[in-house]
Amino acid sequence: MEILRILISELPQFAKGTLVALEVLAGLLIVGLVLGLAIALAEIFGNTLIKFLATTLRKFLWAIPQLVLLFLVFYLPFDLNRMLAAIIALGLCSSAFQSQIFRGAILSIQSGQLEAAKAMGLSKPKIIFYIVIPQMIRLSIGPWTNEFSSELKDTSLAYVVGVVEIMRNAKYIIAYTYGNTAAVYLFVGILYFTLTRIGTSFFYRLEERLWVPGFEKRSG
Amino acid sequence: MVSFFDYAIEILPEMLSGAWVTLQLSVVCITVGIFFGMILGVARVYSSKFIYWIVTAYVEFLRGTPCLLQLFFIYYGLGDMGLLLKPILAAGIALGINTSVYQAEYFRGAIQSIKPGQMVAARSMGLSKWKSIRYVILPQALRLVIPSSSNEIIYMFKYTSVAFAVGVPELLAQADLTGAMNFRYFESYVVAAIIYTIMVFAVAKIMSTIEKKVTIPGLQLAQ
Incomplete structure (x- = not known):
């Protein structure tokens, strides 16, 4: 099997690509997390103007x-590293989705808890940090895992601005081993599938770990 | 600012022809996706063990790989093996397959949320399995699936932009082209972003209208 020999000899190349993809993934998830959380908090706890601005921003990033956002950031009038452009653009897109996840999680916390916290004399920032966020984290891990796996696959989009991630590496390998296109792409498919599976099973376990026994979601 | 508007108007015909291709491509993909998604969804709930495993493996594998990869596999991979498809056809097939596996999961969820007693009742009334699915389960499932299915439709509408990577002259490719011709990439992409935003909002509006039109008052998901 000629193709197996090629794939095995190219494993270091694939490993490099995977590392780059994981870097992009980590970067974009952090950008999306910070901005998404900010949007969610602004939409729930902000005053009318802040709410309006946050909702508008989220809707545009969603649409x-x-x-397109990747190219927009890449061709910004000042020079930006390819990798950084990919992280910022994909992170901005992710923030719209993550904000929806956090918003849903926060809204499913019983409102009585916020009233009780207020009655105990906690200030708004303290309520957010000690009451809302700890519960929000636990409630949002499940849907967040979906976002994680879809963003893992979307790191492949960084290919178009020339980030040397898995897809770009595959293209190089196809070019200098002359052909074997279908086999290399099939291997890349298995690679992505494995990464997705490892990632999601990690988050499922994390969700179980962090769960507070007896603490239940408000149903219905 | 003035020069941007002049430029936007100058490139508008090219951009709109791209938008038209985007629209056609997404109509094809979404139709293919819903049709095959429904079949796969039904197969995952009601078929024999053997077919269930094949369908599950197919759906799970495709859900675990990027759309861009599927597109490259179909365009370059099959092309390399002698089956060279036109870019637009390859994009239609790849995106259609991609969206159909996501639709399949939504259909499965909707079918499973219908109380199993309904199937039992339909069978005991003398309907065949296929007829029970066709006349009892699917009419309800199709309505229940609309909210999640329309999310996927909007998502796929935006995602047709990856077809640009194999040279389909859709909106993003036109932005790239006009940007390269006039050396004004950023402004071209701004125009593309505006057109996409308008179209996505329009699609979202259409979907929510359909959703309202077809709901059955009182019908709810099984808790």
Whole structure:
């Protein structure tokens, strides 16, 4: 099997690509997490103006395709590293989705808790940090895992601005081993599938770990 | 600012022809996706063990790989093996397959949320399995699936932009082209972003209208 020999000899190349993809993934998830959380908190706890601004921002980030935002950031009038452009653009897109996840999680916390906290004399920032966020984290891990796996696959979009991630590496390998296109892409498919599976099973376990026994979601 | 508007108007015909291709491509993909998604969804709930495993493996594998990869596999991979498809056809097939596996999961969820007693009742009334699915389960499932299915439709509408990577002259490719011709990339992409935003909002509006039109008052998901 000629193709197996090629794939095995190219494993270091794939490993490099995987590392780059994981870097992009980590970066974009952090950008999306910070901005998404900010949008969610602004939409729930902000005053009318802040609410309006946050909702508008979220809607626009939601409506623009990732690739378009990717090119927009890449061709900004000042020079930006390819990798950084990919992280910022994909992170901005992710923030719209993550904010929806956090918003849903926060809204499913019983409102009585906030009233009780207020009655105990806690200030608004303290309520957010000690009451809302600890519960929000636990409630949002499940849906957040979906976002994680879809963003893991979307790191492949960074290919179009020339980040040397898995897809770009695959393209190089196909070019200098002359052909074997279908086999290399099939291998890349298995690689992505494995990464997705490892990632999601990690988060499922984390969700179980962090769960407070007896603490239940408000149903219905 | 003035020069941006002049430029936007100058490139508008090219951009709109791209938008038209985007629209056609997404109509094809979404139709293919819903049709095959429904079949796969039904197969995952009601088929024999053997078919269930094949369908599950197919759906799970495709859900675990990027859309861009599927597109490259179909366009370059099959092309390399002698089956060279036109870019637009390859994009239609790849995106259609991609969205169908996500739709399949939504259909499965909707079918499973219908109380199993309904199937039992339909069978005991003498309907065949297929007829029970066709006349009892699907009419309800199709309505229940609309909210999640329309999310996927909007998502796929935006995602047709990856077709640009194999040279389909859709909106993003036109932005790239006009940007390269006039050396004004950033402004071209701003125009593309505006057109996409308008179209996505329009699609979202259409979907929510459909959702309201077809709801059955009082019908709810099984808790």
